[in-house]
Amino acid sequence: MRILIVEDHQQLSRQIAEALATAGYVAEISADGEDGVFRGETDAFDAIILDLGLPLLDGLSVLQDWRKRGNKVPVLILTARDSWREKVQGLRAGADDYLTKPFQMEELIARVEALIRRSHGLAHPVLRCGEVQIDTASGTVTRAGAMVVLTALESRLLGYLMYRAGEVVSKSTLTEHIYDQTFDRDSNVIEVMVNRLRKKLGADFIKTRRGIGYVIDRDEAAEQAPKSADAPAVAGQQSS
Amino acid sequence: MSVMPAQSPGTTSGAASRLPASLGLFLMPVSLTRRLLLLATLGALPVLGLAGALLQWLFTNHIEQQFDTYLTAYQQELVAQITINQQAQLKIPAQPLDPRFNLPFSGWYWQIIANGKIVAQSKSLDPAAIEDKEMLFLQHDSRPELAAGDTIGPGGVAIRILREAIRLPGDMPPLQVVVSGPRSEITRQTTTFGLYLTLILSALGLAFLIAMSLQIRVGLLPLRRLQGELQQIRSGISRHLSQGYPKEIAPLADELNAVLDHNSALVERARMQAGNLAHALKTPLSVIRHELASIAVRRDTASPINLEDHLAIMARQIDRTLARIRLVGPDKAAGQRSNVGDIVQDLIFSLKLLHHERSLRLELVMPPAVEFLGDQEDLTEILGNLIDNACKWAKGHVRISAHLHLGGAGQRIRLLIEDDGPGIPTEQRSLVLVRGLRLDETKPGSGLGLDIVCETAELYGGSLKLGESSLGGLAAELLLPGCIAQDEANKG
Numbered sequence: 060m061r062i063l064i065v066e067d068h069q070q071l072s073r074q075i076a077e078a079l080a081t082a083g084y085v086a087e088i089s090a091d092g093e094d095g096v097f098r099g100e101t102d103a104f105d106a107i108i109l110d111l112g113l114p115l116l117d118g119l120s121v122l123q124d125w126r127k128r129g130n131k132v133p134v135l136i137l138t139a140r141d142s143w144r145e146k147v148q149g150l151r152a153g154a155d156d157y158l159t160k161p162f163q164m165e166e167l168i169a170r171v172e173a174l175i176r177r178s179h180g181l182a183h184p185v186l187r188c189g190e191v192q193i194d195t196a197s198g199t200v201t202r203a204g205a206m207v208v209l210t211a212l213e214s215r216l217l218g219y220l221m222y223r224a225g226e227v228v229s230k231s232t233l234t235e236h237i238y239d240q241t242f243d244r245d246s247n248v249i250e251v252m253v254n255r256l257r258k259k260l261g262a263d264f265i266k267t268r269r270g271i272g273y274v275i276d277r278d279e280a281a282e283q284a285p286k287s288a289d290a291p292a293v294a295g296q297q298s299s
Numbered sequence: 300m301s302v303m304p305a306q307s308p309g310t311t312s313g314a315a316s317r318l319p320a321s322l323g324l325f326l327m328p329v330s331l332t333r334r335l336l337l338l339a340t341l342g343a344l345p346v347l348g349l350a351g352a353l354l355q356w357l358f359t360n361h362i363e364q365q366f367d368t369y370l371t372a373y374q375q376e377l378v379a380q381i382t383i384n385q386q387a388q389l390k391i392p393a394q395p396l397d398p399r400f401n402l403p404f405s406g407w408y409w410q411i412i413a414n415g416k417i418v419a420q421s422k423s424l425d426p427a428a429i430e431d432k433e434m435l436f437l438q439h440d441s442r443p444e445l446a447a448g449d450t451i452g453p454g455g456v457a458i459r460i461l462r463e464a465i466r467l468p469g470d471m472p473p474l475q476v477v478v479s480g481p482r483s484e485i486t487r488q489t490t491t492f493g494l495y496l497t498l499i500l501s502a503l504g505l506a507f508l509i510a511m512s513l514q515i516r517v518g519l520l521p522l523r524r525l526q527g528e529l530q531q532i533r534s535g536i537s538r539h540l541s542q543g544y545p546k547e548i549a550p551l552a553d554e555l556n557a558v559l560d561h562n563s564a565l566v567e568r569a570r571m572q573a574g575n576l577a578h579a580l581k582t583p584l585s586v587i588r589h590e591l592a593s594i595a596v597r598r599d600t601a602s603p604i605n606l607e608d609h610l611a612i613m614a615r616q617i618d619r620t621l622a623r624i625r626l627v628g629p630d631k632a633a634g635q636r637s638n639v640g641d642i643v644q645d646l647i648f649s650l651k652l653l654h655h656e657r658s659l660r661l662e663l664v665m666p667p668a669v670e671f672l673g674d675q676e677d678l679t680e681i682l683g684n685l686i687d688n689a690c691k692w693a694k695g696h697v698r699i700s701a702h703l704h705l706g707g708a709g710q711r712i713r714l715l716i717e718d719d720g721p722g723i724p725t726e727q728r729s730l731v732l733v734r735g736l737r738l739d740e741t742k743p744g745s746g747l748g749l750d751i752v753c754e755t756a757e758l759y760g761g762s763l764k765l766g767e768s769s770l771g772g773l774a775a776e777l778l779l780p781g782c783i784a785q786d787e788a789n790k791g
Contacts, residue, residue, distance in 0.1 A: 068582045074589040112578070139581035141618065142625055143646065143683030144676050150649045157653060160581040161614045164589050173656055 060175060060219060061085045061103065061236045065095035065121065066110040066137070075108065075137075078164045079171070083198055083215050085238060092116025096124050103235065104132055105175050108167070111138040111149065119152055126153035133174040137167065179222045186221045188275050191260050193221055200260075207259050212237060216252055220265065225277035227268045332515050339511045347500050354496055359489045363459070366485050367447045370461040373397070374478040377409055378465060381474070389474075391419040399423075404454035406481025414472045424453070449482060457482035521548050525555075532559065574624050577617045584614055622751045627674035629759050629780075637675035639682075639712070639781070640665055643699055646679070646686055654690045661690075664700035668784035669712055673759050678779070681752045685716045685775050688749070692720030696770055703783050711761070712781030717768035728765040752777075 062084050066072040076086035089095040092113040099107055111118035136149045141159040149157050156170050172195055186193050190203040198214055200207045215237045230249050253265055266274050373396055382390040399407040400421040410420040452458035460479040521544050531537045540552045588610050647661045671678045689697045696719045704711035732753045753763045761779040768774035
C-alpha cells in the first residue's frame with residue numbers, strides 16, 4: 060500500500076512516514092501544495108494524508124484539483140484547523156476523512172487503514188479469500204483458522220492482492236506499491252515472494268496470468284457477508 | 300520595612316489629590332448643568348446687586364431733591380410773609396403754612412433765627428413740649444448758606460432740614476430761615492421702591508437662571524445623543540457614531556470613531572494572532588507527542604512524569620482558546636439569520652464520513668425553514684459538537700429535531716439532539732457542562748465540546764439542558780433565538 064503524505068512540517072511527516080512504514084505501508088512525502096498536486100496526479104497511491112496549511116498551494120485547492128480531474132484516491136485531511144465549518148468545507152471538497160492535530164498516531168493509522176478498506180467497498184477489517192483470511196487492522200493472517208507467519212513485505216503483497224481479489228495486478232504495480240522509491244527494484248524479488256506465499260497459503264492461491272500479472276480469485280461467499288452488513292447502514296443513513 | 304515604601308507614595312498621591320479639592324469642588328461638580336448654573340449665578344448676583352444699589356441710590360437722591368423742593372416752597376412762603384416796617388422791625392406771621400407745622404414732634408418745623416436768637420418758630424416747636432434745650436435750634440451745620448441735610452430733631456425724629464440765610468437791607472443782621480420735614484416722608488417712598496426693586500430684580504435673576512438652564516439643556520442635547528449612540532455601540536447595535544454633530548462636538552465624535560476603529564482593529568489583530576499562535580502550536584505539539592511515544596517504545600518504559608497528560612492539557616487549552624476566538628456572538632451577528640436545516644445537512648454529511656465505520660443512522664426531523672437568529676458558524680460549532688458527541692456515544696441511531704418553542708420571552712427554537720447510547724446519569728449531567736471535564740477519558744475528543752456549547756448558547760440568551768431521550772440515551776436540548784420563516788411555513 061502506498062501512501063502519500065502532503066505535509067510541510069518535516070519532522071511530523073517523517074514521524075508519520077515511520078509510523079506508516081512500521082504498520083506495513085510504503086510512505087512518500089511531499090512538502091508543498093504544487094508538488095502534492097503533481098505527485099497525487101501522476102503516481103498511484105492507495106491513500107493520501109493531506110495537510111491544509113501548505114506552502115505554494117493550499118491543501119483545499121490541492122484536493123479540489125484532484126477531484127476536478129476525477130482522481131478518486133481516498134484523502135484524509137490532517138490539519139490544525141478544527142472548526143466544524145472547516146471540517147464541513149474539507150469534507151464537502153471531497154475529502155474522505157478529517158483528523159485534527161494534535162492527534163494520536165494510532166488513530167491516524169487506523170483511519171488510513173479504514174479509508175483504504177472503504178475505498179475497496181469493504182466494511183470490515185477482515186478480508187477473506189477461500190480459507191485464507193487477513194485482518195488488515197492487525198496484519199495477522201490465518202489459513203483455515205491457523206495462524207500463518209508472514210514477513211512484512213509478504214503481508215503487504217498479500218493484502219494488496221486480496222484487496223483487489225479478482226483483479227489482475229501487474230508485477231510493476233506490485234513493486235510500486237510494496238517497496239518505497241529507494242528500494243532496488245528487481246522484478247525477480249516479486250516472483251520469489253509470490254512463490255514463498257504459495258508455499259505458505261497453498262500452491263494455487265495466487266494465480267499467474269502469463270505476461271500480465273498475478274490474481275487471487277474472488278471469494279463469492281466472503282463477498283456476500285460484508286455487503287449484507289453494509290446494506291442497512293447505507294439505507295439507514297438516508298436522512299429524512 | 301516592606302510596607303513603608305508602599306505606603307509613602309500612597310500618602311503623597313493622597314495629598315496631591317487633596318490639594319485642588321477646594322478648586323475641584325467648584326470645577327468638578329457632579330453635573331455640568333449644575334456647574335454652569337453655579338457659575339451663572341455667581342456672575343449674575345453681584346451684577347444684579349450692584350444694579351439694585353445704584354438704582355436705589357439714584358431714586359433716593361431723586362426723592363430727596365423732590366423733598367427739598369417741597370421744603371423750599373414752604374421756606375419761600377415763609378420768607379414772603381416776612382415784612383419789615385419803617386422802624387426796621389421784623390414782622391413775622393404767627394401761623395402760616397401747613398397745619399402739620401403745628402403738631403409737636405411731627406418733624407415739620409420752621410424757625411427764623413437772627414443774631415443767634417430765635418425770632419419766630421412753628422407751633423410744633425413749642426418750647427413747652429421740648430425738654431432738651433439743645434434741640435431748640437434746628438441746625439445741622441454751621442454754614443450759613445443755603446443747605447440741605449439730615450439730622451435728628453426734637454423727640455428723636457429723623458428730619459431733613461433746609462436752611463437759608465436772608466440778607467436784610469441796611470445793617471440789619473441776616474435772618475436764618477430754617478424749614479424741616481420728617482425724614483420718614485423720604486424713607487417711606489424709598490423703602491417701597493426698594494421692595495419693588497428687589498422683587499423685580501429677583502424675578503429677573505430667576506428668569507435669567509431658567510433661561511440659562513434651558514440653554515444648557517438644549518446646548519447639551521448633542522452630548523446626550525452621543526451618549527445614546529455610544530450605548531448602542533456598546534450593545535452592538537451600531538459600529539460607529541453618526542455624522543452631523545455640532546461643530547464643537549464633531550471633532551470629538553470623529554476622534555471617538557477613530558478610537559473605535561483602532562480598538563476593533565486591535566481586537567481583530569489580537570484574535571488573529573491568538574488564532575495563528577494556537578494553530579501554529581498544534582503541529583509541533585503533534586511532533587512532540589509522537590516523539591515521546593516512540594521514545595517510550597524504544598526504552599520500553601513510559602516517561603516518569605506523565606508528559607502525555609500534560610500535552611493533552613496543552614492541546615485542550617489550545618482548542619478552548621480557538622473555540623473562544625472563533626465565537627462570533629450575538630453582538631456581531633446582529634440581524635443575521637441562519638438556516639438550521641442547511642447547517643444540519645452539512646454536518647450530517649460530514650459526520651457520516653467521520654463516523655463511517657459505525658454505520659450510524661442519522662435522522663433529521665425538521666420543518667424546512669427553521670432559522671437561527673445568529674451567526675451561522677456559531678450554530679455550526681454548537682450543533683457540530685452536540686451531534687458529534689451523540690454519534691460518538693450512539694449504538695446506531697441519532698435523531699436531530701427542531702420545533703418552534705412557544706412561551707417565554709422572544710422567539711425561540713428548540714433543537715433536540717438524541718442518541719441511543721448509554722446516556723449520562725442525572726447527577727453527572729451538570730458536571731459535563733463544567734469547563735473541560737470529560738466523563739470518559741477513553742472516548743476520543745478534547746472534552747470541551749459541551750461547556751463551549753453551553754457558553755455559546757447562553758451568550759445568545761439561550762440554554763443547553765441534558766436529559767433522557769426516548770431513544771434510550773442522552774437528549775441534549777438547546778433553546779436558541781430563532782423562528783420558522785413565515786412564507787415557507789405557510790407553504791408547508
